[in-house]
Amino acid sequence: MKSLPAKTALALALGAMLGAPSGMVYAASVDSTAGGIVELGNTLEDTIHDGTGPTRANILGVTPSGQCSGAECPDWSDLFVVDSAKKVTGVIPNLSTRYGGLEATFVYDGISSEDNSIFAGTNKNDAPIDTYEWKSDPGAPQKDDISNAFFYAKKVGTDLIIAGGFDRKSNDGSSHIDIEFNQSEIKLVDKNGGLIADGSVEHPFETAECLVKNCKFDGQRMEGDILISMNFATGGDFGYVTIFGWNATAQKWDRLIQQPGEGCNLVKGSIPAGSVCAFNNDGLIQAPWVIPPDFPDGLPHNAFTEGVMNISKLLGITNLPCFSTVTVKTRSSAGPTPKIDSATGEYPDDDIHTSELKDFSMGRFALCGIDVTKECEAKLNTAGDKFEVKLQRWLDPDTIYSTVGNTGAVDLNVRLSDTKTTTVDLVASGANSPGCTGVLTTQDVGPNASFAVGAGLTQCFTGMYEVAPTAAYIVPAGQPHAGEFVFTDTVTATAWEQHIMTPSETNYIDRKMATATCYAPANASISLTKSCDTAILVDGEKAKVTIFGTGENTGDVALKEVKLFDNTIPSISFEALSACLDANGNEACDVGEAILCSGKVDCADGFNANLPAKAKFAYSGWYYSTSPASVTPGNNGQYELAFPDTMKVTAKNLFTDATVDNTAAAECKLVVSKGISVVKDCKLRLNTFTATNNNVAVQADARMDVKNDGTLKLTSVKLTNQATGVNFTIGDLAPAAMSGWKYDMYQVKTIHYANNTGGAATFPSPDGVCANAAHFRDDARVTGTAALLPAAHAAVEATGSAWCNVCQDCDWPGK
Known part of the structure; x- marks a missing residue:
């Protein structure tokens, strides 16, 4: 057994080595009866200055009165977490x-x-x-x-x-x-x-x-x-x-x-x-x-x-x-x-x-090491055709960055790489994130960024990559975030001691990876408006209906296969329809704005380009119609015609192919009129008189003219001279047009004398001009059909009358 003074000296030396307070033993104790043991903490039950007194070595963190205590002297049991089964579960x-x-x-x-x-x-x-x-x-x-x-x-x-x-x-x-x-x-x-x-x-x-x-x-x-x-x-x-x-x-x-x-x-x-x-x-x-x-x-x-x-x-x-x-x-x-x-x-x-x-x-036993945290947030770019995935959460009130922390006591050089092609931008100390304690003199940018991280410090970093996802990125139904897009990537941080001049795969001291997964929706929607001008009557038989409106990609994802067409039943065939990107938002197509479609059917076939998120388009077109949806009679032969129609736009989500659509309707009005009249002249031929018992047989000449008095074209116009039953087929008659004189000659078999004095045939004139003329009344009737109006309203009819007076020469100009 070694002597107590030697043991005590060794203990004191070890205590000084580990930083024990002066006069205290930090890492050794001595048992006067059983020898000595090096301990992390002091477990003496008495002073050891003279090597006397009962002492006992212990692996437990026992702190006797008057000796090293608290933070200065942990023992082995103070360093580890031990559960009820006496199993060490960690530090x-x-x-x-x-x-x-x-x-x-x-x-x-x-x-x-x-x-x-x-x-x-x-x-x-x-x-x-x-x-x-x-x-x-x-x-x-x-x-x-x-x-x-x-x-x-x-x-x-x-x-x-x-x-x-x-x-x-x-x-x-x-x-x-x-x-x-x-x-x-x-x-x-x-x-x-x-x-x-x-x-x-x-x-x-x-x-x-x-x-x-x-x-x-x-x-x-x-x-x-x-x-x-x-x-x-x-x-x-x-x-x-x-x-x-x-x-x-x-x-x-x-x-x-x-x-x-x-x-x-x-x-x-x-x-x-x-x-x-x-x-x-x-x-x-x-x-x-x-x-x-x-x-x-x-x-x-x-x-x-x-x-x-x-x-x-x-x-x-x-x-x-x-x-x-x-x-x-x-x-x-x-x-x-x-x-x-x-x-x-x-x-x-x-x-x-x-x-x-x-x-x-x-x-x-990582005395030098790093840890890595990885953040992730994704959103669609402005155009809505790609997702921007950043290695940070920047949509929060406080931006939270990804970090590389130096967990050891040695300054390290760290290189970052990512499973995506990523530009890594280092963020200086305290840039809106409390986890950034490292200080950078410059920023290092690149897909493999290298930088120093001081001992015990944490350096923030961020980066961004773009993805044009496919359906494979969509979270399946029944799972959290179903229908959203999921993005996952892993950043790898590799650390070398700063004295390593040629970093390689064989001399790094720590490598950590962190993976982050983030989700983002791609909401697709589209809006549509429609207006129309008052329709114009063309040739009295058809309405020219001009429509115009706007549409907007109201979602955050670009739309493809955008189609604009009439959705009225029965369908309408445009004479012209075009659309453009409404870049300045004035709801019209101006010079320099991109044309998306132009022609009779181009818009229905599809726009020539995708519609970016939040982008607007303007459109206009016109068509002829001969079938108003409704007719409202007015005064004096006027009618109000209505031409409603519905436009529809369809499109597909750029990434999911899901279809979105919208419709817009408007009604164009047109006021029209119908009318017809007939003018008739008649003359009796005097030299044809044959008088018998106050009755006169005479020949007469008649002329008639028909006029379209409305704004609608007339068809199937027919004129009948009622005195003879002769019909004249005029056919179509444009608005305000006249048919021209129609002539008829006929034998009036009997004219009844109104009075007979002196054996002469005298007839009172209805107008008092020709007192002794022979005369009689003759009528004409005209009928036709007005264009655009339904059968219940389309018929037109008029009559014209004339008094036939005796004349020697009934030749009229143009007869």
Whole structure:
């Protein structure tokens, strides 16, 4: 047993190394009856200044009165969250703010029958990591079987301090434990390279199982990796510890320092004293988590080992190494227990290079690392023909960016890439997002943006890509966001230490991916208006109806296959119909505005271009109609005709092919009139008189003229001279037109004398002009049909009368 003053000095040195307050022990305690143990926290029950008084080592965070307490001195149990089943479920969430810690990890390795991670085949410390093989096999000897291991890192000043501890299934017999810290991420894979475990939440080392013999390791060593080789003598006593650094050039482990026996090192070369300390427990200690079942009362003597090392001092560096993975390994002895070299006072290293590796357990121990958050928001662009997907949420009141956070203590260079072709625009500190704590001197733009992220800082970034989606982007019915478009992409952030001059796939220290999914609708709708001018009567027989109106893509997605046509039943045939983009919004087609369709049927066949979101179009056209929908009689032969019709527009959602449509109706009015008249003249021929008993037989000549007195064309016009029954077919008669004189000559068989004096035939004239003329009344009748009017209103009729007077010569001009 070592003397108390020596133990006390070592404890004080270790406490100073880890930053304990002056006069307090931070990381070591001494048991005056059972020996000593290096602890993270002080568990002394009394002062140790003189090495007296009862003391007891404990893995629990017990803080005696008057000693180190609170944030200055966590113990192992203070660093981890333990559930009611005594299972460690993670690291406390406030490790950094409470204790100033950089990283802590708890590595659980199955015990015997539960152990799923055993080295298979021939594996040695110097062999490349990617040649290691492993299996799930409970065959490791108990003394080589690891139970729990835990590690903690803290930065003190500019130095990186790492403490670690582990317990074993057996505390008897000689054994050898190696702890390897690698900067490169080490993974467990199957024989084909398929990922089994990488220490992530999704693929934890704890449950890694090799189902097909044999599985492999994946990863490589880098300059600055550390190997701690701990050797235990028969009975489990601590023998010695040797620290090695990886020589990347020679591809082997080079010794840095060796500490014979428990305690802390003395000065060696450039390595200061107290850079390495290691101890076994000398008495029974308790643990809050599950320990080997062979130890129901707690961890007995030599079942628990812990130590601490100043990595910065060991490696003689100012740049902190970015450890990523820690592996705890047991190995067999290559021969008899080595003896101390009398010349150097140290043990030889042969055993570490030649011994077979047996059991292992692994954990993530990311002293340098990054985390990535990914935001996503999508909306249609102005034209509605593509979605703009941004790596941020910018539609919120406060813009929230995607971020890359440096979770470690070392400044890093980070490169971003995205599964989409993306331009990444870095956003300076505090740009509307509380998560941005990094400061940029310039912005780096490109699909693979590289930039620095300071230790403990978070840098925001954003980017944007465009997608013209297909139906494959649409969320199926029955799912959340059904009918919306879904966009998913993944950003990958890769980090290198800043001293790495040539970043590559073999020397990065961390890589994280973040995926974001966002949804956006593509709402399609269209509106339509319609107006018409007062119709114009053409040739008295048809109405020229002129219509005009506007339409608008009222949705947020562009529309394709836009068709504009008449939807009236029966359908209307346009003489002309055209539409244009109404760029200036004046509801008319102006010079320079794009023509979308023009002609009799072009608009019905479809516009010649897609209609962008919110775009307006104007249209106009005209057609002839001979069939008014309604007729309203007025006064004096007037009628009001109505010509209603309905326009319809249809279109398809640019992305989904879903059809949208709308209609608009308007009624055009036209006032028309119908009318017909007949003018008649008649003369008797005097020389044809034959008088008999007051009756005269005479010949007469008649002429008649027919006039269209309305605005409508007349058809089937027929004139009848009633005196003779002779019909004249005039046919069509345009508005205001006259048929011209029609002549008829006929024999009047009997004219009755009104009076007879002196034997002369005298007839009183109705107009008093020709008192002694023979005369009689003759009538004519005309009929016809007015255009545009329905049968119930179309007929026209008129009569004309004339008094026939006796004349010697009835030749009329034009007869």
